[in-house]
Amino acid sequence: MIDFRTHPDDYSHWRLEFDGNIAFLTMDVTETQGMFPGYELKMNSYDIGVDIELYDAVQRLRFEHPEVKSVVMRSAKDRIFCAGANIKMLGGSAHGHKVNFCKFTNETRNSIEDATEFSGQRYLCAVNGTAAGGGYELALATDYIMLVDDGNASVSLPEVPLLAVLPGTGGLTRLVDKRMVRRDLADVFCSVEEGVRGQRAVDWRLVDEIVPNSKFVETVKERANEFAAASPRSTSDRGLELSNVEREIDADLIRYSLVTVEMDRQLRTASITVQGPVSAAPLEVTEIAAQGCEFWPLKVARELDDAILHLRLNEPELGTLIFKTRGDGKLVLGYDHLLLANRDNWLVNEILLFWKRVFKRVDVTSRSLITLVDPGSCFAGTLAELVLAADRSYMLEGQFEGEEAPPALLHLGEANFGTFPMGNGLTRLQTRFLGEPESVVAAQKMAGQPLDAATALDAGLLTFALDDIDWDHELRMLLEERASFSPDAMVGMEANLRFPGPETMETKIFGRLSAWQNWIFQRPNAVGAKGALKLYGSGTRPQFDQQRV
């Protein structure tokens, strides 16, 4: 089982150090500490275990270190920055693991860019030696790449010539869309095993600066100081220490404090129930730091994030996620109000940005997403995003016969109108109503109001409203139907229906680049017995089917 929870004290592969406003995130992978047997993490190559630590570090830098305004990513290995994803690990992994490993890795790279853009923590990368494949892709996720100019250090994407796969962790996309490397030069660069070094790397826009070895450490520090000085991040608050996310895992049940996951292996579903707040939000923003990780919005976000990651990597056969909530929608709106009224507070900003990333993680989760709005639920504001993120949402009209709970109510709130943009840059409501933008305006007028099923359906916020006679039967039919479909067809369908409208680097990475990489990860030229990924390092040359498609 892959556990996404870790702590700097337990890191095997990274070191996190501080010098005033600057953090140094140093990669020093322990060869023998791979997550699975069968490979050694040589030359700062990585597996998902290495990336879990990186994810944790990026997250902690934002919450625990308000003083940090610039982050230097570097390597502790001599003349090696990072050799990318471990090839033996990749060659030995099941298709589903490869795909989900790449997805999580991509999300972590995106979170680095998100910290640079929205948290005032600008990442720069100090490439002291070879940055190959995923190593260069890691550098590409930072905002400024510095390369030592010693005739040896180079950046490269040798996946195509060496392994017959793509630089699929954002590499191809970031090359032409972020760094805007000319497409023909990108073609050359991706064909050259040994990569590019020195002035050519600058000329081709592959790095931002080259620095002689003798001045490298000093110049890196200088740039980091410049970036820190220009950062808008400004607070004298102490950081919020992220406690361990507690959970209990049984055979078919995962219990967090505020999130519960019930698994039905027959129907292949996981029901994720989020508990709303039990009391009103604090009145003062200072109270948030005092509550720390117990602050309801932060606690829920962390538990939900962990639950999604756990299900993705450890429960591949559960093809449908069902979102439910329990609580009082008005209390959720109260928390939203506190947060949105104090967005200029650094901690509030981090909590909202974290929710944004959690919802984006939901969006790119390759499982069918169904949200059920039933009596006792509290889909309001932030939590109402789960209604809008779903492939389908259902709401009960009226009450269940013989039960006392009053009819369900759905509340839109200010948070649904710009706080949580999707990867495509639009809100979930804008994406939903691409063909009828007037419905976004109408929805905005309903913000704060309790909406019953008929009103919500009429406003286009639900897929279906059902009465209690149909509820159980219809949902059973839906879940059985979903379970009868090919999981692959679902993956492809959902990836195409969820992101209409504009495209961004992010949607391109999860859409086009990942899809082509997944295709290649199925092709004998890469993964067959005579494929390049399988034979790498064996001394035997791969044999390719020469047909183009």
Place this chain on the structure above:
Amino acid sequence: MIDFRTHPDDYSHWRLEFDGNIAFLTMDVTETQGMFPGYELKMNSYDIGVDIELYDAVQRLRFEHPEVKSVVMRSAKDRIFCAGANIKMLGGSAHGHKVNFCKFTNETRNSIEDATEFSGQRYLCAVNGTAAGGGYELALATDYIMLVDDGNASVSLPEVPLLAVLPGTGGLTRLVDKRMVRRDLADVFCSVEEGVRGQRAVDWRLVDEIVPNSKFVETVKERANEFAAASPRSTSDRGLELSNVEREIDADLIRYSLVTVEMDRQLRTASITVQGPVSAAPLEVTEIAAQGCEFWPLKVARELDDAILHLRLNEPELGTLIFKTRGDGKLVLGYDHLLLANRDNWLVNEILLFWKRVFKRVDVTSRSLITLVDPGSCFAGTLAELVLAADRSYMLEGQFEGEEAPPALLHLGEANFGTFPMGNGLTRLQTRFLGEPESVVAAQKMAGQPLDAATALDAGLLTFALDDIDWDHELRMLLEERASFSPDAMVGMEANLRFPGPETMETKIFGRLSAWQNWIFQRPNAVGAKGALKLYGSGTRPQFDQQRV
């Protein structure tokens, strides 16, 4: 061998009829006339042969029928519009054929939209019965969908539930991006085998209008008349009859009149040489119609288009296309001048739009594209797009020792600055210089001037300039290297590097949608012995690997 050349007199599956300004394109597939043995084209299902006729019809409507302002697509079968791509054909096809069949089909759908948008020939679709899968996707390519309201006629995308593949001929993308169907309704629609009919089809934006059976023919005619009346297409000219594209195919050589294709099966390359004009362009626009299919720009475009299609479907092992030209660049610019100065002439407009489509076909051709600018070449204006469309372009500096031909010159021209947008909506120069838009401005100042290799290299228009000592050796190395790479990795790499910047419905279809479909076309759940595509119609239920990725 698949031949893309046909003529209405030879159609087996479509009828083209006219009523004043309106054309009727009637699908009436002959079951027994499939292109390959092993399946029958029942219920207006199609294979590539059916689509070749459609492509031909759409093309002829534009060139041969300036009077046609509105095109009605309809079916001659009772209560069946079209059942989509033939499933037995798909199930029995090699992966490469499926992929290239879908690509060509997509291009033809795009050309329908192009005719609606740019030629004033607005397509409408009269759905008289079942429009399933590819049948509804065909309707989606038109600008207005009318559905008979008889309690039977329906539109559907049953690929996911029935076949475990995607509606991959643009269906998913057009659903949410063109018709802007709400994503959750799209999810429901794509899960329901029997599809949607009547008012719900209108409410969900799946069709534009429903009409009772008794008034269907009359109302379709009425709409077609309205569209024709609103069309900007206006000329009293007679059409230009498209003659047969003549060619001779030998083992390793294809000879058209102005295009030659030399195949090297060892290096797996096809060298495509385009012959420039031998005399100056006519002075008067009226001369174009007089020259007809012999008019140089039209003749070259038609031959080049046919050559690319031929290579794609019939020569899958030739992984690299090498573009060369022979002639006088100034004469090419003369033709460009004639065309661009007369863009308001309908025929000129069609010729330029055709070139636009040919270049787009080049862009999405999954072969490495190399352009060689050598002495005697005439890469100027329109033909210079082949330099910009290439994955890499090489130019000889100076002359070949012992040869008399003067050094090569490259000419940009007005045609390179907006006449031939790529699928992403940008010119090839804008795409090339995404990171340095000032280079587009600089290039524009060079329009019309002869550029030698050093100048062109400096302007960023070439990948490399080589002298005659290096030329043969370097190119040999390049082609051998390319031939040594995995064809699949090339496909994925090129698909990702060629389209940076904005995305459109077109780039989404060829990028994201096609990539996911190709992935699914490799997965056992669809194409394995127990997969849905293989077992369809056998009465045996498919068995799925239930893991999500």
